[in-house]
Amino acid sequence: MTKEEIYPRLTEIFRDVFDDESLVATPEMTASDVKEWDSVNHITLMVAIEEEFGVKFKTAEVEKMKNVGQMVEHIEEKTA
Amino acid sequence: MELSWLPEQEGWSDSLRALGALPAAEVAASLRELATSRLDFLKATKLDRAFQKALAEHGTLPGLEALRLAILGSATTGHLTAGIRLAGLRRGLAIEIYEGPYGMYRQELMDIGSGLHRFKPEALLLALDARHLVGEGASADAALDLMQTCWQQAKTSFSCQVLQQTVMPVFPLLLGNNESRLLHSPAAILADINHKLRAASEAEGVDLLALDQFVVDAGLAQWHDPAIWHRSKHEVHPRATQLYGDQVARLLAAARGRSSKCLVLDLDNTLWGGVIGDDGLEGIVLGQGSGAGEAFVEFQRYALALSERGVILAVCSKNDEVNALSPFEKHPEMVLKRSHIACFTANWTDKATNLRHIAKTLNIGIDSLVFADDNPVERALIRRELPMVAVPEMPEDPAGYVSVVSAAGYFEGLRLTAEDRLRSEQYQANAERTRLMETATDMGSYLDSLRMTLFARPFDSLGLARITQLINKTNQFNLTTQRLTEAEVAERMNDPRCVTLQVRLTDRFGDNGVIAILIARIQQKEAVIETWLMSCRVLGRKVEEACLNLLAELCAAQGAEHLIGIYKPTEKNGMVREMYANLGFELVSEQGDGVTQWTLPLAKFTPRAVPMQIDAPEFVAQ
Numbered sequence: 034m035t036k037e038e039i040y041p042r043l044t045e046i047f048r049d050v051f052d053d054e055s056l057v058a059t060p061e062m063t064a065s066d067v068k069e070w071d072s073v074n075h076i077t078l079m080v081a082i083e084e085e086f087g088v089k090f091k092t093a094e095v096e097k098m099k100n101v102g103q104m105v106e107h108i109e110e111k112t113a
Numbered sequence: 114m115e116l117s118w119l120p121e122q123e124g125w126s127d128s129l130r131a132l133g134a135l136p137a138a139e140v141a142a143s144l145r146e147l148a149t150s151r152l153d154f155l156k157a158t159k160l161d162r163a164f165q166k167a168l169a170e171h172g173t174l175p176g177l178e179a180l181r182l183a184i185l186g187s188a189t190t191g192h193l194t195a196g197i198r199l200a201g202l203r204r205g206l207a208i209e210i211y212e213g214p215y216g217m218y219r220q221e222l223m224d225i226g227s228g229l230h231r232f233k234p235e236a237l238l239l240a241l242d243a244r245h246l247v248g249e250g251a252s253a254d255a256a257l258d259l260m261q262t263c264w265q266q267a268k269t270s271f272s273c274q275v276l277q278q279t280v281m282p283v284f285p286l287l288l289g290n291n292e293s294r295l296l297h298s299p300a301a302i303l304a305d306i307n308h309k310l311r312a313a314s315e316a317e318g319v320d321l322l323a324l325d326q327f328v329v330d331a332g333l334a335q336w337h338d339p340a341i342w343h344r345s346k347h348e349v350h351p352r353a354t355q356l357y358g359d360q361v362a363r364l365l366a367a368a369r370g371r372s373s374k375c376l377v378l379d380l381d382n383t384l385w386g387g388v389i390g391d392d393g394l395e396g397i398v399l400g401q402g403s404g405a406g407e408a409f410v411e412f413q414r415y416a417l418a419l420s421e422r423g424v425i426l427a428v429c430s431k432n433d434e435v436n437a438l439s440p441f442e443k444h445p446e447m448v449l450k451r452s453h454i455a456c457f458t459a460n461w462t463d464k465a466t467n468l469r470h471i472a473k474t475l476n477i478g479i480d481s482l483v484f485a486d487d488n489p490v491e492r493a494l495i496r497r498e499l500p501m502v503a504v505p506e507m508p509e510d511p512a513g514y515v516s517v518v519s520a521a522g523y524f525e526g527l528r529l530t531a532e533d534r535l536r537s538e539q540y541q542a543n544a545e546r547t548r549l550m551e552t553a554t555d556m557g558s559y560l561d562s563l564r565m566t567l568f569a570r571p572f573d574s575l576g577l578a579r580i581t582q583l584i585n586k587t588n589q590f591n592l593t594t595q596r597l598t599e600a601e602v603a604e605r606m607n608d609p610r611c612v613t614l615q616v617r618l619t620d621r622f623g624d625n626g627v628i629a630i631l632i633a634r635i636q637q638k639e640a641v642i643e644t645w646l647m648s649c650r651v652l653g654r655k656v657e658e659a660c661l662n663l664l665a666e667l668c669a670a671q672g673a674e675h676l677i678g679i680y681k682p683t684e685k686n687g688m689v690r691e692m693y694a695n696l697g698f699e700l701v702s703e704q705g706d707g708v709t710q711w712t713l714p715l716a717k718f719t720p721r722a723v724p725m726q727i728d729a730p731e732f733v734a735q
Contacts (some may be wrong), residue, residue, distance in 0.1 A: 049155055052162055072345060073191040080341075081155050082349045092340050 034086070034112040039105050046085055058100030084112045088109055114335050114352045114556055115151055116359060118521035120496070122150035132163050140167050141174035146500060148202040154195075154351050161195035163554045164202060168192070174585055177207035180365060183234035184210060185218035185263075187245035188346040196358025203359070204366040206481075222266040236274040236365055237267045238322065242348040243303055244285045253305035256280075257313055263376035264319050275366045276361065279307045279312055281348055283337055320364050320527055324349075327356065363525040373424075373503055373523040374477050376416060377468060380430035380437055380459070383408050384449065386511070390436045400446025408511040413448035415515045420453055424524050425475060427456040429467045429484070434459040464491055464500035480559040483523045543596040557724065560654060563620040565725035567656065569663050572606035576627065580615055583630050583646065588685040591646040592678065592692065610635045612667045616660060618651055618725075625651060628702075633668055633676070640668035641677040660719040661696050663729060669715045677701075680710035 043058040051069040064070040070078070082104070083089055088111040098104050122128070128147055135143055144164055151162065167174060180201065184190050194210045201208035211232040213221040218239065220231040239260065246256045256287060267275050284299040286292045292300050301734060307325045316322050328336050336353045347455040349357050381388045386398025386405050398406045420426045426449070430437050437459030441451040451457065456474045458467045464486075472479040480501035486492055492504050505521050565566060572580055581599040586596070597605075605611040616629035628651045632644040642664070647656060668676060690709075694700070697718075698711035 046155075049159060054158070073189075076160055076192060076341060076345055076351055077154065078348055084153075084352075090340075092343060095340075095344060 034109060036105055036109060039086075039108050042085060043082070043101070043105065046078070046081050048075055050081055055057075057103050060100065060105065062101040063099070082108070088112060114331060114356060115153070115514060116355055116518050117151075118661040119149060119151045120492075121281070122147070124197050125150060125156070125607045129160060129163055132167065137171040137496055138175055141176040142500065144174070145176075145202055145205070148199045149500075151506075152199065152355055154354055157195050157355055161198055164198060168207065169381070175505070177202070177205055178369070179207045179209065180369075181209050181211065181232060181235045182361075182365065183229055183232055183237045184240060185213040185229070185237065186240040186242070187216055187218065188348050189215070192347055193240070193354055193357060193361075195350060196354040196356075199355070200359040200362030201365065204362055206362065206365065206371075206372055208222065208362070218263065218654070219258055222263055222270070225270070230270065233637045234267075234271055234273050236276065236362060236368070237271065238276040238278065239263055239267075240278045240322075242281070242346075243280050243299075246280055246306060247284070247299045247302050250598055251299075251302055252625060253309055255303050256306045257309050258304075258445055260310070260703075261313060261317065264317055268318075272694060274365070275319045276311065276322050276364055277319050279310055279325045280323050281337060282328055283333065283334075283339075283342075322360055322364060322369070327353075327360065327534075331356075331517065333334075342694075359522065363522045366525050366529070367525040368560065372481075372525045373483045374473070374481040375425040375427055375455075375475060375483065376419060376518075376524075377427045377429050377471060377482050377484045378416065379431060379484075380428060380440075380490070382511075383485060383488040383507070383514075384413060385440060385444075388483065389440060391481055394439055394444055397444070398592075399440070399444060405511055406529075408514070410448055412511060412514040415519070417448055417453060419524060422526070425455045427471045427475065427482075428454050428458060429464055429471060429486075430459045431461055431464070432459040442508055463494070465495060467497065468502060483518070483521075487511075487520060502518055539593070545647060560724035563654070563724075565618060565620045567655065567659050567723075567725050567727050568617040568619070569594075569614055569660075569727065569729040570617075572602065572615055574603075574606075577602055577606070579627055580630055581646070583627065584644065586659045587630075587646040587648070588683070589688055591683075591686050592642070592689055593644055593681045594683050594686060595644050597644075605632055608634075610671075612664065614641065614660065614663060614667075614670060616656070618654070618656060619624070629656060631660060631664055633664060633673075635668065635673055638674040639674070639677050640664075640671070640673035640675070642679065645678075655721075655723045655725070657692065657696060659723040659725060659727060662720040662723065665713070665715055665718050665720070674715055676713040678713070680709045680711070682707040 035082065040058050046055070047056045047058050047067070048054055049076065051067055053067070053069065056067065064075065079090065079095065086108050088108060090107060094107055125147060128143060132140060132143055144160075144167060173179065182197065184193065188495070190212055194212065197210065198208050211229060211234060212393055213229055221227045224230070250382055264275050264277070267273060276443070280303050282300065282303055284301050284303055287298045288295040294306065296567055298518055307583070310321060336350055337348065338350050341350060363372070386409060387396055399409050400406045416426055420501055428437070438451065440447050441449065456471045458471060460467070468482055468484060469479060472482060479499060481692045483503045483505065484492070484495050485505060485507060487507050492506070495502055496504050503521070503523050505517050508517055581597065581602050584595070584597050584602065605613055612633040612635065614630070614631040615627050618625045618628050618657055625648070628648040630644060630646050631642065633640040633642045665676060676698070678698050680690060681695060682690065693711035696713070698713045701710040701712050705710045
C-alpha cells in the first residue's frame with residue numbers, strides 16, 4: 034500500500050477516534066497536536082490502525098515512533 | 114470477540130449522526146437501539162461519546178435508570194468504561210462510572226475523604242490484574258485475604274453490590290498439563306485463587322465477574338495482548354472491552370431484577386427442522402440420524418435445562434394449533450413436552466401481538482421476554498414493534514443456536530433459591546388460572562385477579578394541572594359537572610374545610626394514572642360532595658366503593674356526621690343518576706330540574722369490601 038492510499042484511511046480513523054471531523058493526518062503530526070490524544074485514546078488509535086490495515090506493530094517500533102509520518106512508514110512496509 | 118447475538122444495524126452511522134436533532138424523549142430510545150447492535154470498539158467509542166454528550170445536554174434521559182458504579186483497579190481501567198456504559202444502556206441503565214486513581218484501590222477504600230467515598234457507589238467493581246495479585250512470594254491465601262478486606266470495606270462503607278473480577282490466567286505453564294503440582298508456579302497460584310474465589314465470594318455475598326471463564330470461552334489471545342500490557346498496562350484487550358462491559362452490566366442488571374425471565378421459542382426450523390404443517394410428523398428433522406436433527410435436540414435440551422433453573426418457556430409459532438402441538442404429543446425425539454411450556458401460542462396472528470399476549474398471560478413485563486426465531490423477518494418485526502424484547506441474532510446453522518443464546522447472557526442469575534426451581538411450575542399454574550379466569554363469569558375472582566392498588570392522596574401542586582384537566586373534560590361519570598379553573602382548584606386544595614382526593618389505580622397491566630377526583634366541603638356537621646368524577650375506563654371495578662370508604666373516613670375525622678351527595682343531570686351523565694342510591698345514600702329531595710340530593714349518616718356507615726389494596730398514607734396520619 035502506498036502512502037497516498039494510507040493517509041486518507043488514516044484520516045478517517047483519526048476523525049473517529051478523536052471525534053474531530055476537521056482532523057487531517059499529516060506526516061509531521063504528533064500527539065501534542067491533537068487535544069484528545071491521551072493515553073487511553075492512544076491505545077484505541079493503535080488497535081484501530083492495526084485492525085484497519087491488518088498489521089501488527091512491534092513493541093520497539095511503537096516506542097520509536099516520533100510522528101505520524103514514521104507510523105505510515107511502518108504501515109507501508111508491512112503492507113508491501 | 115463480537116457481541117455475536119446482536120444484529121448488524123443498517124444505517125447505524127446515520128442514526129448516530131441524527132441523535133443531536135432528536136428531542137430528549139426520543140434520544141434514550143435511539144441510543145438504546147444503537148447500543149443494541151453489533152459494535153466494534155471504535156463504533157463503541159463513538160457511541161459512548163454521543164451517549165455522554167446527550168446526558169450532559171439533557172441532564173437525565175427518560176426511560177433510563179441511573180446507577181453509580183465505581184471501578185477500582187490495579188492497572189489501566191479507562192478503556193473499560195465505554196463498554197460498561199453501553200451495555201448498561203442496552204439494559205435501560207444510565208451507568209455513571211467513577212474510576213479510582215491508577216492502582217490506588219486500597220487507599221480509595223480506606224480514606225473516607227477519597228473521591229470514592231464522595232461518589233457513594235451503588236456498585237463497586239474490583240478489577241485486580243494477575244501480575245499484581247501473583248507477584249514475588251505470592252500465595253493464594255494472601256490474595257484472598259486482600260480481596261476479602263476490600264469487600265468488607267466496600268460493604269461497610271457503601272452497602273453496595275460488590276463485583277470481583279476473577280484473575281485472568283495470563284501466566285505460562287512451567288510444568289505443563291499437571292501444573293497444579295508445582296505449588297509455587299504463578300499459573301498454579303492463579304488457578305488456586307480463582308478456585309477459592311468461588312466459595313469465598315458466595316459466602317460473603319460478592320458477585321464474581323468470571324474473567325477466567327471468558328478466557329476459556331474465547332482464548333487468551335482474544336482477551337490479552339502482552340504487547341499492549343507492556344506498553345500501557347491494559348490487561349483486557351481493547352477488542353474485548355464490549356464483551357467485558359456486557360458481562361459487568363449483566364451482573365448489575367441481574368441484581369436489579371432486570372434479567373430476562375422467559376424464553377419464547379418459535380417452532381419450525383427453531384425447535385425442529387422443516388415445517389410441521391407441510392412436512393408432517395414424519396417429515397420434520399429432529400433427533401438421531403442427522404447432524405441437524407441432533408442440533409435441534411441439543412437446543413431443546415438447553416431450553417429444558419434453562420427451564421429447570423427457573424427460566425419460563427413459551428412458544429410463539431405461526432401454525433395451526435393442532436399441527437404445532439403434534440410433535441410435543443407424538444414425536445419420540447422431542448425433549449420438550451407440552452408441560453414444559455408455560456404459554457403456548459400457535460396461530461396466524463402477528464408475533465408482536467402474540468408476544469404481548471404471552472407477557473400478559475404469564476404476568477411478566479414484556480421487557481423480560483427473549484424471542485428466539487430462525488426467521489430474520491420475524492426478528493426484524495419484533496425489534497421494530499417491541500424494542501424492549503430481546504431478540505438474539507440466530508445463526509443459520511442450528512448447531513450455533515445454543516452458543517448464541519447462551520453467549521447473550523439474557524438470564525444472568527446471582528442467587529439460586531429453591532423457589533427458582535418452583536417458579537416455572539408456579540408460572541404455568543398461574544397461566545392456567547388466568548386462562549380459566551378469562552373464560553369465567555365470576556366477577557369477584559376476576560377483579561381479584563387484576564391485583565389492583567388504589568393510591569389516594571389529597572390534591573397537591575404537582576397534580577394540579579392533571580386534576581384541573583379531569584375536572585374540565587369529564588362528562589359521563591361526573592355527578593355535578595362542576596368546572597373549575599386551576600386557581601379555583603388550588604383554592605380548594607389550600608382550604609382546610611375542603612377534603613380533596615386524587616385517586617390513582619394500578620393493576621397487573623400497569624398504571625392507569627389518576628382516575629378519580631373528589632372534593633367535599635365541610636359545613637358544620639355536613640360534608641357536601643361538590644365534585645365526584647371518575648374516568649370511565651375503570652368502571653365496574655368497585656373504585657366508587659373504595660372512594661366512598663376513604664371519603665367517609667376523612668370527613669368523619671373532620672367532624673362531619675353526614676355525607677351529602679348531589680346529582681345534577683346533564684345530557685351525558687345519565688350513567689351516575691343512581692350512583693348514590695347504589696352506594697346506600699338516602700334520597701333527601703328531588704327538584705323539578707332533576708337535581709337530586711342524598712345523605713349518608715356516617716355513624717351507621719361500615720366500609721365496603723373492595724377487591725384492591727388501598728395505599729393512602731396521608732390519611733393514616735390523621
